[in-house]
Amino acid sequence: xxxxxxxxxxxxxxxxxxxxxTGTVKYHRNVKGDNVLSRDLVVWLPPxxxxxxxxxxxxxMQDGQNIFDPATSSYGTDWAIDETCDxxxxxxxxxAVIVVGxxxxxxxxxxxxxxxxxxxxxxYVVETIxxxxxxxxxxxxxxENTIVGGSSSGGTFAFMMAWEYPDVF
Numbered sequence: 001x002x003x004x005x006x007x008x009x010x011x012x013x014x015x016x017x018x019x020x021x022t023g024t025v026k027y028h029r030n031v032k033g034d035n036v037l038s039r040d041l042v043v044w045l046p047p048x049x050x051x052x053x054x055x056x057x058x059x060x061m062q063d064g065q066n067i068f069d070p071a072t073s074s075y076g077t078d079w080a081i082d083e084t085c086d087x088x089x090x091x092x093x094x095x096a097v098i099v100v101g102x103x104x105x106x107x108x109x110x111x112x113x114x115x116x117x118x119x120x121x122x123x124y125v126v127e128t129i130x131x132x133x134x135x136x137x138x139x140x141x142x143x144e145n146t147i148v149g150g151s152s153s154g155g156t157f158a159f160m161m162a163w164e165y166p167d168v169f
Contacts, residue, residue, distance in 0.1 A: 021068050022082040023047065031132065033124035036117075037105040041129065043137065044068060044082050046089055046096035055138045057097045057145035060125060062112065062154030064101020079151065097147075100133055104154075112153040114160070122161050126168050143168055 021044075028041040042064050046056060065072040067081040081099055088094040102125065105111070111121035125148075134141055148158040148169045162169040 020070060020078075022086050024049065025068060025082075028132065028136075031129065033120075033128040035120040036111070036124045037107055039105050040064070040103045041132075042068060042101040042103070043133065044085065044099040044101070045137075046098060047086060048096070049098075049138075053138070055140045057095060057147065058130075058133060058137075058139050059097050059099045059147045059149060060129065060133075061099060061101050061148075062104065062150030062157060063108075063152075064103045066151075067099070067101045098133070098137055098139060100129070102129060109153070112150075112157040118157065118160070121157075122164055125161065126165055130168065 024045045026043045026045065028043070030038045031041055032038045049056070061067055061081065063074075066074055067079045070076055070078045072078075081101075085094070085097060085099060089096050107117055107121075110117035112118065130146070133139060139145075143166070146169055148161050149155065150158045
């Protein structure tokens with residue numbers, strides 16, 4: 001790892017991957033919780049967040065290291081959630097939202113599936129992460145403005161979280 005990003009050796013080719021984030025992000029490092037491994041959060045703020053004094057809906061996404069920055073993404077290509085949200089918000093296609101990326105850990109496979117670690121992870125998101133975000137940012141706290149998402153197992157588990165916590169998501 002160096003200042004220009006990470007080194008990717010996919011398919012025997014070595015290349016530097018530079019980070020690229022559209023907009024403003026804030027990091028919360030090593031967020032601790034009960035019965036889960038600590039992890040980082042990355043929070044993307046919508047255009048004009050600093051200038052406008054209003055509250056915003058929040059999207060919570062699993063595998064947060066993959067959603068904004070190729071330098072932190074597992075495969076050197078991010079999901080471009082920042083560019084997509086920025087473009088759609090500016091075009092008036094979606095309301096301005098805050099996006100919270102919840103990094104995964106070595107327990108990802110167990111946390112994103114039914115079982116004790118999955119239950120602990122759901123509680124961690126609902127009882128630790130959501131209150132942290134609500135206390136640090138201007139959020140709309142109600143379930144109609146609280147969305148959970150992800151990809152692959154993270155997407156399936158997002159559905160499970162909405163199923164288990166319909167009063168939150």
